[in-house]
Amino acid sequence: MSAPERIPPRSVTTTDPAVTTLLAEGELTVRGRIREASNTALYCTVTHEGREAACVYKPVAGERPLWDFPTGTLAGREVAAHLVCAATGWDLVPPTVLRDGPHGEGMCQLWVETVPGDALLAVVEGEEAEPGWKAIGFVDTGDGGTALLVHADDPRLRRLAVLDAVINNADRKGGHLLPAAGGRLYGIDHGVTFHTEDKLRTLLWGWAGEPLTEEAREVLTGLGAALADDGPLSAALAPLLSAEEIDATRARVAALLAAGTHPAPGGQWPAIPWPPV
Structure with a gap:
C-alpha cells in the first residue's frame, strides 16, 4: 500500500474544498497534546482517501466554562470565525470544521507550519512609532521604565483587524499570529468571539479611527449581503451561533x-488581552 499523499499546509487556502472534506471526513489520529493551550488542544493527523494532513483537534469536552460566554462552545465559534473569514475572501484563518472525533465533537483545523518572516510586533524606545509601524500602547519594562509596543503597518494585519472587529474577537494575542510560507499570515484561536456585547481586545489597534480601505469597504458590503436573514452566511452560522449573536x-x-x-x-x-503575546 502506498503512503498517503501529505498535503503541505502552505499549499491550501481557506476555500480549498478538498481540504475541508479531508478535515471533516478523514480519520483522526491523536499524536500528542499541545500543552501551552488553556483548553484541550490535540495535535493530530487526518487521513482520507489516500491524503493526509496535520491538524489541531479541540474537543468540546475539554473546554473550560467561561463566565462571560455562557452559551455556545469555543469549537463552534472557531468554526464560525473560519466561515466569516472565508466569506471575505481573505485567506486569514486556516480551514476549520466541526466534527466528531476520538473525544467527541470538536473543532478540527488544518495545522499551519510557521516560517521566519518579517517582524510583526516590537517593543521600542521613544513615544512615537517609526515609519512602517503602528503604536499600540506603552508597556512596563520591569525596571521602572516604559517602552512603546508597536505592530507592523502590514496590509495582512490590517485585514485581520477588520475581521476581528466583525467577529468581536476578545483575545487577539501576538502568539495567535502565524506567518506561513509564501508570505501568508494566519490568525488562530477564535474561541472567544461573536459576543453580543462589545468585547474587542486586540493588539491591532494601530489603525484605530483611520478610514477603512476601499478593499475593506467592499468586503464588508459583501458580508452584509451574505449575513442577511436569507443570506448564505447566516444559514451556515445558524448551527454554530445563537440568533442574537448573528444579529x-x-x-x-x-x-x-x-x-x-x-x-x-x-x-x-480592557483593550489589550493579557498576556499580550
Missing part, C-alpha cells in the same frame, strides 16, 4: 460601514 455580527458590519473607520477602544473593556 450582533450583522450590526457590527453595518456599524463599520456607517462609520467608515477602524474601531477604537470603547473604554468599557
